[in-house]
Amino acid sequence: MMGGINPRQMQGMMRKMGISQENVLANRVIIEKRDGEKIIIENPEIMRIKMNGQASFQISGEEHIESEELKISEKDLSIIIEKTGCSKEEAKKALEKTNDLTEAILSLS
Secondary structure (H helix, E strand, O other), rough: OEOOOHHHHHHHHHHHEEEEEEEEOOEEEEEEEEOOOOEEEEEEEEEEEEEEEEEEEEEEEEEEEEEEOOOHHHHHHHHHHHHHOOOOHHHHHHHHHHOOHHHHHHOOO
C-alpha cells in the first residue's frame, strides 16, 4: 500500500478522474532524434497513461545510443569534383553539410 491507499482504491480514484493506465508490451523502443542520433531502449517497461484525451508514456529499460554516420562514396565525390572543379576536401564538406549530391553541387557552383 502506498500512503494508506490500497492499489484497488487508487485505480478506482484514477478512473473517476478520467485517468487510465495500461502496460504496453514491446521488445524495444527507438527514439529518433532530429540530429540523426537514435536512443534505443531494450527490454522496456512501458506504461501508457491516458488523461483528458492525451496519452503520455513512461519508459524504463536498458538504454544505448546510436549515431547516424553519413556514408560518403568516392563516386559521389568524383561527380561533385567533375561538375564544380572543387577539391576533394571541399566536395566532402559540401556533401556532409547538405547530405544531398545535387545540393552539394549547387552550393559549390
